[in-house]
Amino acid sequence: MLNIKTIDRALLAGLAAGIAAFIMAFFFPDTSKFISIIIGALAACAGYMIGDKLFAGDDQTKGR
Numbered sequence: 362m363l364n365i366k367t368i369d370r371a372l373l374a375g376l377a378a379g380i381a382a383f384i385m386a387f388f389f390p391d392t393s394k395f396i397s398i399i400i401g402a403l404a405a406c407a408g409y410m411i412g413d414k415l416f417a418g419d420d421q422t423k424g425r
Contacts, residue, residue, distance in 0.1 A: 371412075374408035374412060378401045381400055
């Protein structure tokens, strides 16, 4: 069964990675693929951590 707790964090991680990919493609078009993948992965990790901090209070109020 899907856990709503992980869905909101995953959506925020995907949003952060998408924004980072857009900025990289728009402002730095000559960046190598390897560097773009590393930056996208770091942005996804950062987005997940930010989502974890933003939605941490929801887990305690819902009794999860």
